[in-house]
Amino acid sequence: MSKLQHLALLTSGGDAPGMNAAIRAVVRTANFHGIRTTGVVDGYDGLVKKNFVQLGPRDVRNIVQRGGTILRSARSEAFLKPEGREQAAANLREADIDALIIIGGGGSQSGAHALTAEQNVRVMGIASTIDNDLGGSDRTIGFDTACNTALEAIDRLRDTASSYGRIFFVEVMGRDSGFIAMHTGIAAGAEYVLVPERKENVDELIKALQERSSEKSSSIVVVAEGDQEGGAFKLAEVVKKNCPQFDIRVSVLGHLQRGGNPTMADRLLASRLGAAAVEGFMEGKQNCVVGIVKGEITYTPHVEAITQRKEIEPDLFRLIQMLAI
Numbered sequence: 001m002s003k004l005q006h007l008a009l010l011t012s013g014g015d016a017p018g019m020n021a022a023i024r025a026v027v028r029t030a031n032f033h034g035i036r037t038t039g040v041v042d043g044y045d046g047l048v049k050k051n052f053v054q055l056g057p058r059d060v061r062n063i064v065q066r067g068g069t070i071l072r073s074a075r076s077e078a079f080l081k082p083e084g085r086e087q088a089a090a091n092l093r094e095a096d097i098d099a100l101i102i103i104g105g106g107g108s109q110s111g112a113h114a115l116t117a118e119q120n121v122r123v124m125g126i127a128s129t130i131d132n133d134l135g136g137s138d139r140t141i142g143f144d145t146a147c148n149t150a151l152e153a154i155d156r157l158r159d160t161a162s163s164y165g166r167i168f169f170v171e172v173m174g175r176d177s178g179f180i181a182m183h184t185g186i187a188a189g190a191e192y193v194l195v196p197e198r199k200e201n202v203d204e205l206i207k208a209l210q211e212r213s214s215e216k217s218s219s220i221v222v223v224a225e226g227d228q229e230g231g232a233f234k235l236a237e238v239v240k241k242n243c244p245q246f247d248i249r250v251s252v253l254g255h256l257q258r259g260g261n262p263t264m265a266d267r268l269l270a271s272r273l274g275a276a277a278v279e280g281f282m283e284g285k286q287n288c289v290v291g292i293v294k295g296e297i298t299y300t301p302h303v304e305a306i307t308q309r310k311e312i313e314p315d316l317f318r319l320i321q322m323l324a325i
């Protein structure tokens with residue numbers, strides 16, 4: 001294996017707070033070890049179009065606290081095709097780049113895996129998605145911030161819900177995964193949480209809301225956008241039909257959960273993973289996702305990280321039931 005002299009770096013898929021902190025950590029760790037870094041603008045699309053910029057340690061100043069990604073993200077039709085990936089690999093070779101770091105979630109890491117399998121590019125993924133659904137890391141970059149943003153919003157909704165005795169259906173992000181819904185639901189003291197991973201009994205939900213309505217000043221039902229009932233509006237409609245006496249409101253938090261300054265936990269995670277990605281390459285690791293499992297830095301083979309479905313902690317389902325009395 002050739003010595004690592006020149007790295008490329010891109011962010012891909014849904015942006016997540018903390019991606020900038022990871023970019024900074026990669027660039028500065030590489031610089032510390034005398035390795036050059038090239039940033040790829042617009043994710044895989046920029047890789048196919050050779051949209052490259054040189055990144056030195058001063059180019060990443062003042063970004064550790066910023067949400068979004070200075071390298072931008074994009075959907076790339078071209079990269080989904082084998083010819084696009086061939087072009088991407090040719091662009092890396094032409095620029096004398098030895099290895100590529102991909103900061104992103106499941107879809108982005110699948111792209112990285114295809115690039116290795118077909119073009120033999122040395123890749124390393126950094127686990128980053130607000131959905132927290134990528135294998136190979138207990139927490140992914142952005143999850144903590146997104147949960148805190150959702151939590152603050154739900155706390156505010158609780159204030160107004162209690163003033164009117166209302167039931168709020170709050171929809172949070174998570175097309176395929178209910179981590180944000182479950183974690184913020186518990187932290188916000190929600191009465192019910194619905195996630196894509198589990199089919200809920202809506203009759204039971206209605207019964208619980210009815211039984212408790214006389215004792216409660218408000219109720220919050222947190223719904224992940226990909227839940228099996230079709231989202232917060234649909235669910236609210238069903239409940240309203242069965243219980244016309246309820247004063248119901250719906251709030252969809254949407255993309256505001258993707259923005260904002262990363263929390264301390266996300267900045268720290270991103271800084272550790274960025275540094276570990278570079279140093280992992282230096283130790284000869286490649287074609288894996290760098291993450292933190294039980295407090296330790298780990299390198300999980302790409303195939304494993306993208307196929308392994310990360311489950312919501314089973315005790316949380318019981319906890320929400322027990323506490324939402």
Ligand code: F6P
Nearest residue numbers: 014015129130131173174175176
């Ligand atoms: O970042 C992941 C995610 O938040 C999903 O939960 C959500 O469905 C998706 O992004 C939406 O992303 P976009 O609007 O960029 O397609």
